[in-house]
Amino acid sequence: MDPAAKLLVVDDEDRIRRLLRMYLERENYQIDEAEDGEKALDMALNNDYDLIILDLMLPGMDGVEVCTQLRKHKATPVIMLTAKGEEANRVQGFEAGTDDYVIKPFSPREVVYRVKALLRRSVHSNVFTSEGNNSHTIVFPDLMIEHDAHRVIVGGQEVNLTPKEYELLYYLAQAPDKVFSREELLKDVWHYDFFGDLRTVDTHIKRLREKLNKYSSRAADMITTVWGIGYKLEVPKE
Structure with missing residues (x-):
């Protein structure tokens, strides 16, 4: 995994963005932040992020709409942050192209684990090499x-x-x-x-x-x- 992977963290709560930045920067990731959907989409389309952590409930354009618009142009991996009572919205998120989700309140270590796992699957090419099958x-x-x-x-x-x-x-x-x-x-x-x-x-x-x-x-x-x-x-x- 590239230690300099560039991530975009999107949440309207400053404390959550600071918390995620602190834990992710410990892993040597480069972190950008956005506090609303419009800014997040603009940044995502105009930068080549390795992964986006995207809150579902955002002012203005919500996370589902951000992901829907993003998927028209890019396949950047997306982890969506959702509250416990938002199951229907999570399904909408998957339909929009989300790759994974984390339920709030969350452990920052869990988020780091999910980020590492998704980046591994996104970058490396030996994810599902089956035993006895050398064909690539x-x-x-x-x-x-x-x-x-x-x-x-x-x-x-x-x-x-x-x-x-x-x-x-x-x-x-x-x-x-x-x-x-x-x-x-x-x-x-x-x-x-x-x-x-x-x-x-x-x-x-x-x-x-x-x-x-x-x-x-x-x-x-x-x-x-x-x-x-x-x-x-x-x-x-x-």
Whole structure:
């Protein structure tokens, strides 16, 4: 992990921004701050941040809208800060493209852990190297995953995925035609024993299909819903 990774911390409470800055700077991260959504979006679009910590409830433009607008242009990893009673808003956040969330009140050490984990998954290319499989390129009809380059090619065009969308696709692609339950995907892709809401998987699958479908409906249709169980990547029969 790059010790000089540049982060944007967005929260309307000065004490929270100061607290996060203190803990993150101890890890040698470079920290910028924003106190509202409009400023955060402007900074995010005009700088190349490695990760953004984004409060959900902001004055003016809220965190969901910031993430929605950001995702039209960039795939910067986003960790959203949410209050305990904001479950519906958290789902909206995932639909907008959030990669992870932390519930307030939070432990600063937990935030640091989440930041490190997401940066590792975003930067390094050996996240899901399966035992006995040395291939770093996976090729299907209309879909190619170049894992060393962390790149997805669909219909001959490179697709801009968020780190979590990439991990989910790569995980499914490593075991084509195998059905994974939502619980399995939460555990193995999100790396927590229980992440809280199974709709997290559904919203990411939806976004992934939409992005693939822009270049190839055949590639998008490979991500198949197995009703009552979960999802699989189904290889077309030639």
